[in-house]
Amino acid sequence: MSPPPIQIAHPGWLTLDGREFATDGDKIRLAIDLARKNVLRETGGPFGAAIFPVDGRRPVAVGTNGVPRLHNSVAHAEPVAIMAAEAFLDTESLHGHELFVSAEPCAMCLGAIGWAGLERVVYAALREDVERIGFDEGPVFAGSYEYLVERGVAFVRGLHRDEGAAVLDLYVEHGGPIYNG
Amino acid sequence: MSPPPIQIAHPGWLTLDGREFATDGDKIRLAIDLARKNVLRETGGPFGAAIFPVDGRRPVAVGTNGVPRLHNSVAHAEPVAIMAAEAFLDTESLHGHELFVSAEPCAMCLGAIGWAGLERVVYAALREDVERIGFDEGPVFAGSYEYLVERGVAFVRGLHRDEGAAVLDLYVEHGGPIYNG
Numbered sequence: 001m002s003p004p005p006i007q008i009a010h011p012g013w014l015t016l017d018g019r020e021f022a023t024d025g026d027k028i029r030l031a032i033d034l035a036r037k038n039v040l041r042e043t044g045g046p047f048g049a050a051i052f053p054v055d056g057r058r059p060v061a062v063g064t065n066g067v068p069r070l071h072n073s074v075a076h077a078e079p080v081a082i083m084a085a086e087a088f089l090d091t092e093s094l095h096g097h098e099l100f101v102s103a104e105p106c107a108m109c110l111g112a113i114g115w116a117g118l119e120r121v122v123y124a125a126l127r128e129d130v131e132r133i134g135f136d137e138g139p140v141f142a143g144s145y146e147y148l149v150e151r152g153v154a155f156v157r158g159l160h161r162d163e164g165a166a167v168l169d170l171y172v173e174h175g176g177p178i179y180n181g
Numbered sequence: 182m183s184p185p186p187i188q189i190a191h192p193g194w195l196t197l198d199g200r201e202f203a204t205d206g207d208k209i210r211l212a213i214d215l216a217r218k219n220v221l222r223e224t225g226g227p228f229g230a231a232i233f234p235v236d237g238r239r240p241v242a243v244g245t246n247g248v249p250r251l252h253n254s255v256a257h258a259e260p261v262a263i264m265a266a267e268a269f270l271d272t273e274s275l276h277g278h279e280l281f282v283s284a285e286p287c288a289m290c291l292g293a294i295g296w297a298g299l300e301r302v303v304y305a306a307l308r309e310d311v312e313r314i315g316f317d318e319g320p321v322f323a324g325s326y327e328y329l330v331e332r333g334v335a336f337v338r339g340l341h342r343d344e345g346a347a348v349l350d351l352y353v354e355h356g357g358p359i360y361n362g
Contacts, residue, residue, distance in 0.1 A: 002191045003242065006264045009186040016184060061184065073273045073296040074260045083187045083255050092254040092360060108296060111289025111319045115254040115361070138292045139328035147320035179273060180296070 008075055008083065011043035011064060020057040027052055027100045028124050028159045030059065035077070035102035035167045038064040039174055045135075046171035049077035049101040051085040051094065054119060060097065061085035068177055077101060078109035082116045093117045102164045103130050104157070107138030114148050122156040124164025133168045134178040189256055189264065192224035192245060201238040208233055208281045209305050209340045211240065216258070216283035216348045219245040220355055226316075227352035230258035230282040232266040232275065235300060241278060242266035249358055258282060259290040263297045274298045283345045284311050285338070288319030295329050303337040305345025314349045315359040 014034070021027045027050060034048025045065035052059050063081030067073055078101055086092055098120035104127045105113060113121055127137050145155060195215070202208045208231060215229025226246035233240050244262030248254055259282055267273055279301035285308045286294060294302055308318050326336060 002193055002195050003197060003265060003269070005188045005190040006261070006268055007186045007188060008264075010183045012183055014183050067273050067296075071267055071271055071273045072264055073267060073275075073298070074255070074264050074293055079255045079260075080187070083189075083253055084184060086252055086254060087187055088184070090252055092248050092252045094254075106292060106296075107325070108289050108292025111287060111292055112255055114317075114319050115248075115287075115289060117254075136295075138295050139322075139325035141320075141322060141324055143322055144288070144320035 008066065008070060008072065008080060011038065011041060011069070013037060013041050013043070014062065014064065016059060016062065018058065021052070021059070022057055024122055024156065024159060028122055029163070031100040031102045032124055032160065032163050032167060034062055034064050035164070036170065039167060039171045039176065042174070044069045046167045046176065047077040047102055049081040049099060051081050051097050051099050054096055054098055061088050067179055074108070076106065076109050078105055079112045082112055086116070095119065098122065102167060104137065107140045107144070110140060110144055110148065113153060114151065118153060120154040120156070122159055124158065124160050125168060126158055126161060129161070129165040129168055133172050136180040189247065189251060189253065189261060192219065192222060192250070194218060194222050194224070195243065195245065197240060197243065199239065202233070202240070203238055205303055205337065205340060209303055210344070212281040212283045213305055213341065213344050213348060215243055215245050216345070217351065220348060220352045220357065223355070225250045227348045227357065228258040228283055230262040230280060232262050232278050232280050235277055235279055242269050248360055255289070257287065257290050259286055260293045263293055267297070276300065279303065283348060285318065288321050288325070291321060291325055291329065294334060295332065299334060301335040301337070303340055305339065305341050306349060307339055307342060310342070310346040310349055314353050317361040
């Protein structure tokens with residue numbers, strides 16, 4: 001008999017309620033709001049992500065960090081959102097889509113962004129904000145970004161950085177675990 | 182209502198039958214055998230992985246590439262094995278465990294190895310073997326390995342490389358899709 005399937009469940013409070021998000025600012029604030037709710041409800045690390053069709057107003061899928069809740073070290077917000085979007089669209093390619101994430105992606109998530117074929121990534125808090133509270137970002141170099149940019153991924157860094165970083169501080173205030181490998 | 186959970190199902194033929202694997206050679210051949218079966222049964226890309234306790238003889242979990250079957254670009258053999266092991270052990274840390282994989286990990290999977298806290302990684306086919314059949318390995322640099330080695334991950338490269346590479350050729354012969362992002 002095969003081992004049981006792996007299950008990655010979203011937190012119970014997470015809903016896609018049909019709201020529209022017009023601008024990059026609105027979309028990054030959705031990702032930051034997911035991160036904030038994840039901290040306040042204590043359902044995972046201080047990270048949230050949302051995937052939109054390019055120029056679309058409704059998210060295809062969202063994700064929150066579920067590492068401590070699910071005991072799953074792969075369940076960062078970005079791969080959760082990517083897998084949810086691919087399941088919803090029934091395709092392993094997210095060409096024509098863009099990712100909004102509350103903080104700069106780690107090494108694993110940058111790789112996942114490349115394989116998903118996402119066209120654009122917008123993030124709020126920067127690597128140094130994430131590392132300041134004790135999280136490791138892994139082996140990410142200037143060359144990592146160059147590699148992805150050459151393959152057609154565009155990056156927008158630090159949009160509403162202060163709001164993304166504030167959620168990281170909120171996590172520390174709540175005594176959230178720092179769970180590096 | 183929350184979106185449905187993400188499901189990552191193993192192929193139906195995959196079983197953990199209680200067999201014992203004594204040496205690194207035996208363990209890497211299990212990973213290669215999983216990759217070969219995945220090609221022959223047409224259940225995914227030509228990659229297999231197995232996770233053992235350090236010095237243990239029975240795998241905690243295994244994984245095969247499920248990208249085209251599951252329409253999930255994250256479902257490389259390594260994260261599938263990591264998530265399966267963590268689900269089985271009910272922990273997000275695989276300290277005290279080692280990963281055997283049929284080919285050199287890509288950028289995403291190297292990141293995942295770091296976050297899982299795996300102590301040792303043994304792989305068969307090398308990056309150039311994987312790229313020769315058209316797969317991209319992503320932004321992996323010498324510094325990526327140095328970063329992980331400094332944090333306590335040991336790597337053994339190219340053990341039974343020829344057997345791992347032969348599975349890649351078998352995949353090409355079977356007309357398997359090359360599905361880079």
